[in-house]
Amino acid sequence: EIVLTQSPGTLSLSPGERATLSCRASQSVSSSYLAWYQQKPGQAPRLLIYGASSRATGIPDRFSGSGSGTDFTLTISRLEPEDFALYYCQQYGSPLAFGQGTKLEIK
Amino acid sequence: QMTLKESGPTLVKPTQTLTLTCTLSAFSISTSGVGVGWIRQPPGKALEWLALIYWDDDKRYSPSLKSRLTITKDTSKNQVVLTMTNMDPVDTATYYCAHSIWLGVLGYFDYWGQGTLVTVSS
Numbered sequence: 001e002i003v004l005t006q007s008p009g010t011l012s013l014s015p016g017e018r019a020t021l022s023c024r025a026s027q028s029v030s031s032s033y034l035a036w037y038q039q040k041p042g043q044a045p046r047l048l049i050y051g052a053s054s055r056a057t058g059i060p061d062r063f064s065g066s067g068s069g070t071d072f073t074l075t076i077s078r079l080e081p082e083d084f085a086l087y088y089c090q091q092y093g094s095p096l097a098f099g100q101g102t103k104l105e106i107k
Numbered sequence: 108q109m110t111l112k113e114s115g116p117t118l119v120k121p122t123q124t125l126t127l128t129c130t131l132s133a134f135s136i137s138t139s140g141v142g143v144g145w146i147r148q149p150p151g152k153a154l155e156w157l158a159l160i161y162w163d164d165d166k167r168y169s170p171s172l173k174s175r176l177t178i179t180k181d182t183s184k185n186q187v188v189l190t191m192t193n194m195d196p197v198d199t200a201t202y203y204c205a206h207s208i209w210l211g212v213l214g215y216f217d218y219w220g221q222g223t224l225v226t227v228s229s
Contacts, residue, residue, distance in 0.1 A: 001170065035215035037154075044203055044219035045154065056217060088154055092213045095170055096144075096156040 004099035012107040019076040023089035036074045039086040109133045111220035129187040129204030142207040143187040147200040196227045
């Protein structure tokens with residue numbers, strides 16, 4: 001089973017800054033089968049990125065994903081107030097697995 | 108717009124069996140390529156994948172919970188049902204169902220239900 005480790009656990013930044021979130025896999029993720037989700041308090045997760053770098057429908061272009069193999073990154077180019085939330089990565093080989101999450105908080 | 112809605116008990120007792128239903132709208136579990144999964148999230152903790160079922164009745168389970176889970180579909184009602192046996196207080200969580208697509212591998216989840224909080228307590 002692939003284990004996903006996200007870092008940092010908490011990231012404190014200000015609006016307008018650039019955010020870089022990491023997701024590291026214990027084994028290589030086949031064909032970049034990696035997704036990123038955003039979750040706000042009391043809400044279901046929202047798909048941001050799939051295939052490591054493809055934005056889901058309606059996702060602003062300030063969100064971008066990159067990486068391959070065992071190292072993946074979600075970048076938010078300029079933080080908006082609504083971007084402060086929890087972020088999870090997920091690999092969709094078998095079995096599915098989620099990372100433990102990164103909390104992006106306002107500094 | 109695809110929607111999913113979870114329903115089931117909000118409180119179950121330890122050792123009981125939990126049955127949750129996911130009702131699908133604007134898409135069919137019978138359509139080629141469609142999958143529906145269940146994911147849970149204990150309060151303040153991370154997401155955990157539980158199970159997935161596809162249009163062709165292919166079923167996949169989390170290895171750590173496989174012995175306790177059963178996922179089925181009712182095509183006439185366009186619903187997906189998850190049962191989890193031998194419930195324990197550590198199973199207290201918000202349970203989500205979500206839409207997926209078969210990609211030749213298990214997929215990501217692009218539409219989610221609102222979730223339902225299940226508390227396990229005597």
